[in-house]
Amino acid sequence: MKSIKQAILDKQIDLLFSYSGTVVASGIAVGCFAWIYFSFVTDTPWLMLWGVSLIGVNLARLYLLRSFKRINKRQAILSIWLRRHLVLTFFSGLIWGLLSLTYDPNWATSHQVMLVMLLTGLAAFSITAYAAVLEVYVVFLIPLLLPLELDLFARGEIFTSVLGMLLLLFAIGMLFVARRFYTQYIESIHLSFEHQFLQKELLNGTQNLESMEHALKNAEQQFDNVLETSLDGYWEWDLQKNDLYLSPRWKAQLGYKDHELKSELDTWKNLLHPDDRNVILEKLDNYLIHPRGHWEAEFRLLNKSGGYRGILARATPTLDKQGKLIRLTGVHIDITERVKAENKIKKLAYYDRLTKLPNRILFNDRISHAISQSKHTGLKLCILFLDLDRFKNINDSFGHPAGDHVLKMIAERLKKVVREDDTLARLGGDEFAVLVENVHHSHHAALMAGKIKSSFEKSFVVGGHDFYISGSIGISVYPNDGGDAASLLKNADAAMYKAKNIDRGGFQFYTEELSEKALRHYTIESGLRQALSKQQFSVLYQPKIDLSSGAIKGAEALVRWIHPQFGEIPPEQFIPIAEETGQIRGIGEWVLLQACKTAQDWQSRGLDIGRMAVNLSGVQLQSEDFLETVKSILLKTGLPTDLLELEVTENILMRDSEKSINSLVELQSMGINIAIDDFGTGYSSLAQLATLPVDKLKIDRSFVTNICQDEQSAEISRTIIALGRTLSKVVIAEGIEYSDQQDFLRQEGCDEGQGFLFSKPMTGQQFVEFTEHNGQQARLTTLQS
Numbered sequence: 001m002k003s004i005k006q007a008i009l010d011k012q013i014d015l016l017f018s019y020s021g022t023v024v025a026s027g028i029a030v031g032c033f034a035w036i037y038f039s040f041v042t043d044t045p046w047l048m049l050w051g052v053s054l055i056g057v058n059l060a061r062l063y064l065l066r067s068f069k070r071i072n073k074r075q076a077i078l079s080i081w082l083r084r085h086l087v088l089t090f091f092s093g094l095i096w097g098l099l100s101l102t103y104d105p106n107w108a109t110s111h112q113v114m115l116v117m118l119l120t121g122l123a124a125f126s127i128t129a130y131a132a133v134l135e136v137y138v139v140f141l142i143p144l145l146l147p148l149e150l151d152l153f154a155r156g157e158i159f160t161s162v163l164g165m166l167l168l169l170f171a172i173g174m175l176f177v178a179r180r181f182y183t184q185y186i187e188s189i190h191l192s193f194e195h196q197f198l199q200k201e202l203l204n205g206t207q208n209l210e211s212m213e214h215a216l217k218n219a220e221q222q223f224d225n226v227l228e229t230s231l232d233g234y235w236e237w238d239l240q241k242n243d244l245y246l247s248p249r250w251k252a253q254l255g256y257k258d259h260e261l262k263s264e265l266d267t268w269k270n271l272l273h274p275d276d277r278n279v280i281l282e283k284l285d286n287y288l289i290h291p292r293g294h295w296e297a298e299f300r301l302l303n304k305s306g307g308y309r310g311i312l313a314r315a316t317p318t319l320d321k322q323g324k325l326i327r328l329t330g331v332h333i334d335i336t337e338r339v340k341a342e343n344k345i346k347k348l349a350y351y352d353r354l355t356k357l358p359n360r361i362l363f364n365d366r367i368s369h370a371i372s373q374s375k376h377t378g379l380k381l382c383i384l385f386l387d388l389d390r391f392k393n394i395n396d397s398f399g400h401p402a403g404d405h406v407l408k409m410i411a412e413r414l415k416k417v418v419r420e421d422d423t424l425a426r427l428g429g430d431e432f433a434v435l436v437e438n439v440h441h442s443h444h445a446a447l448m449a450g451k452i453k454s455s456f457e458k459s460f461v462v463g464g465h466d467f468y469i470s471g472s473i474g475i476s477v478y479p480n481d482g483g484d485a486a487s488l489l490k491n492a493d494a495a496m497y498k499a500k501n502i503d504r505g506g507f508q509f510y511t512e513e514l515s516e517k518a519l520r521h522y523t524i525e526s527g528l529r530q531a532l533s534k535q536q537f538s539v540l541y542q543p544k545i546d547l548s549s550g551a552i553k554g555a556e557a558l559v560r561w562i563h564p565q566f567g568e569i570p571p572e573q574f575i576p577i578a579e580e581t582g583q584i585r586g587i588g589e590w591v592l593l594q595a596c597k598t599a600q601d602w603q604s605r606g607l608d609i610g611r612m613a614v615n616l617s618g619v620q621l622q623s624e625d626f627l628e629t630v631k632s633i634l635l636k637t638g639l640p641t642d643l644l645e646l647e648v649t650e651n652i653l654m655r656d657s658e659k660s661i662n663s664l665v666e667l668q669s670m671g672i673n674i675a676i677d678d679f680g681t682g683y684s685s686l687a688q689l690a691t692l693p694v695d696k697l698k699i700d701r702s703f704v705t706n707i708c709q710d711e712q713s714a715e716i717s718r719t720i721i722a723l724g725r726t727l728s729k730v731v732i733a734e735g736i737e738y739s740d741q742q743d744f745l746r747q748e749g750c751d752e753g754q755g756f757l758f759s760k761p762m763t764g765q766q767f768v769e770f771t772e773h774n775g776q777q778a779r780l781t782t783l784q785s
């Protein structure tokens, strides 16, 4: 694209060339005339040279003009042609100017006049041709007149000087005239460009107008089509006349025929759902006052059959010149299905699928909302965090469907306890929570907790089984125990842990020192995830002693966890958490492997310490691949099966899980010894015990501790020993710390003993040293006492 300056110059050059043809032709003709004329006047040979040069330069100019006509003006660089023209024009002017060299003052006046006229005539005539580019005229004029001018002044005569002055004035006049011509050329070029531009614009405008008209027609047609075929209802409200048009489709959306509904504003207002009416009318009023952008609203409209349709209304305003709203044009889109789907998604996202109670997300939201309300009212709010006690046992023993059923029944009972304004939620698993709002005193929460406790008194009957369930409750109060939902829930959770530990089935209020415990719980939970890979576990061994001979009859493998932050964490603290999270499978498998490896190592070193006992969690026993795991560990370590003992708590066995029992039967059939740990704390009946695959009963430490002070503990221990004898099971007592406890048990016929009296749990190496150096000593102590 050329610049406008360049385009103008090109046009000048074009004009220059188009006029130059006449000048050249006349130049040749006049040149021939002058040549002939002056050859009669003078016999100087110089004239011949002059004539030939003049014809030559004009022929060159003709050639240039012809060549220029042939070029493509759009693509060529015209300034090069201008330069060529300038050169030839200069020579042409110079040759004409040099004619004055023939001048002789002795000539007849007519010859002198002829010479001057020829040159001035040429100067005047060439203005029209060369003035399109002023420089061209200047380079022609100066060499044309300068030689004569100089000659006239050089003669120093009055006549020639006057003539020279006149010639100079003539030249100056010619330059002015040429400049004027030049200005007019430029103006006309400008005008022609403007003309071309306007023509183009006019053409474009006409074309645009045509296409706009076409588009308008199309749009009108499309709009008609849309109105006819769309499922959306069209409406138009003329605010000046207060005239509302409701399209037949608008009415059909609600199940009405066109004539059944009047097209007026009250029709719409009356059909609005009562819950939406005030909000929507207020929104519309606000818009009518400040009509910015489009109006959009969602509401429900009554349909002919008495139900409600979800409607999305969208309207475009029309304003007058003063910006006043004069019309609203809009559509009604039926969004009933979308609203239904949204509600369904909301239900899934915010409600627990099993109990249909709000879930943790919604509960958090409600707490946040209640906190902002509470800031206005100044009243308290309480969170009750309820965790069911030993609920896992129901799932483990009776399966998840039974567990789910019980959870649903619990939800129903809790609903009856809470007020309508309170929020009852299921936070997950066996955790429920209640948000109690507008509380004047935190006693209110205690009353609510009492009611929840009472609601659990009656058993839950599922599949013919009576389940007596309790729940531990932690309570946190806003604003005392936290300023946001997360801290209130966390602190209620911490209080719940306290309730579980000191008042199972009861409730506890949050106190500040509790949060540390809760924090520890969470830290343990997250730390456990990496403990195995970071090799933070180790295994200690505690000897089992034959109470009559004092000989070592076996060892119990006990896991230890050294936490990088808390140091040694007792198994009683982390094992329940590992069971909750399922991590006990990995940990248990690791302990079993270590214990079997150690036992086999001792065997191969000739240390006969009897059986290696390993504790089993119910979670491990329930897992599908447990049997395979045990078999592969025995195979890998080479430990004979009869040197392995697995300890299972009485509670696990009493869960009556067919799967657990079958696993134990198979383990026993492989030659592995099975012991019931913590015996006496469960409720196993004699009949049940006889059928269980058990080789050993382990009297719980709680009885042994009090065996010499508490007759009941002594009686239970005697009964267990007698039971063992009747059923031909070995009986072992754990937690023997004093020799009088040992004496009592031995006298009653207890087979084996374990406890700090003999040794605390030790590392494998210490155990080896213990057997080598202290084993005999231990036996002696036993025998002497």
Ligand SMILES: Nc1nc2c(ncn2[C@@H]2O[C@H](COP(=O)(O)O[C@H]3[C@@H](O)[C@H](n4cnc5c(=O)[nH]c(N)nc54)O[C@@H]3COP(=O)(O)O)[C@@H](O)[C@H]2O)c(=O)[nH]1
Pocket: 542, 556, 557, 558, 559, 570, 571, 572, 575, 588, 591, 615, 616, 617, 647, 677, 678, 734, 735, 736, 737, 754, 755, 756, 757, 761
């Ligand atoms: N599933 C698994 N459970 C395990 C594993 N390792 C241990 N445990 C169980 O953790 C509970 C606590 O065990 P721990 O802290 O190791 O305590 C054991 C002994 O140190 C302790 N003991 C032994 N003698 C005495 C004594 O004279 N006094 C006294 N105060 N404590 C004593 O008793 C625990 C052994 O208990 P038990 O298993 O019932 O024989 C405990 O329930 C372990 O079972 C594991 O790898 N897996």
